[in-house]
Amino acid sequence: MIKKLTIGSLKPGSQATYNQEEKSRTAPPQPEKKQLEIEQHGSTYKVTPVHNVTVLDSALNQKINLDYKCKKGTCGKCQINVLKGNTFITSVNDREQKKLRGKIDDGYRLACQAVFKEG
Numbered sequence: 001m002i003k004k005l006t007i008g009s010l011k012p013g014s015q016a017t018y019n020q021e022e023k024s025r026t027a028p029p030q031p032e033k034k035q036l037e038i039e040q041h042g043s044t045y046k047v048t049p050v051h052n053v054t055v056l057d058s059a060l061n062q063k064i065n066l067d068y069k070c071k072k073g074t075c076g077k078c079q080i081n082v083l084k085g086n087t088f089i090t091s092v093n094d095r096e097q098k099k100l101r102g103k104i105d106d107g108y109r110l111a112c113q114a115v116f117k118e119g
Contacts, residue, residue: 036085038111040066040078049088049116055080056111071112073099078111089114 035046068078073095
């Protein structure tokens with residue numbers, strides 16, 4: 001039998017127990033953290049969106065060392081594959097179209113060109 005907490009049971013030194021089921025009913029649900037899941041060179045990373053910041057800069061600021069070089073969308077070294085969260089980033093731009101061509105349909109983006117949208 002589980003004893004409910006009372007004022008007297010909260011005295012120092014008492015060994016009160018409480019109903020675990022009641023605790024779980026009152027615990028607030030934890031909101032799911034929005035994250036962009038990406039892959040680069042066989043490694044998977046989760047980047048927390050930062051409004052109006054590129055995926056590359058967001059990742060670097062979060063201590064995720066993505067491979068990159070020019071940050072202009074011309075070299076293609078920052079190419080990533082978006083696994084989850086594509087809705088968090090802007091649409092493919094002209095530089096990505098030119099550099100990635102057919103890979104875009106397979107979820108590839110340039111981390112220096114993909115920008116996190118609001119919300």
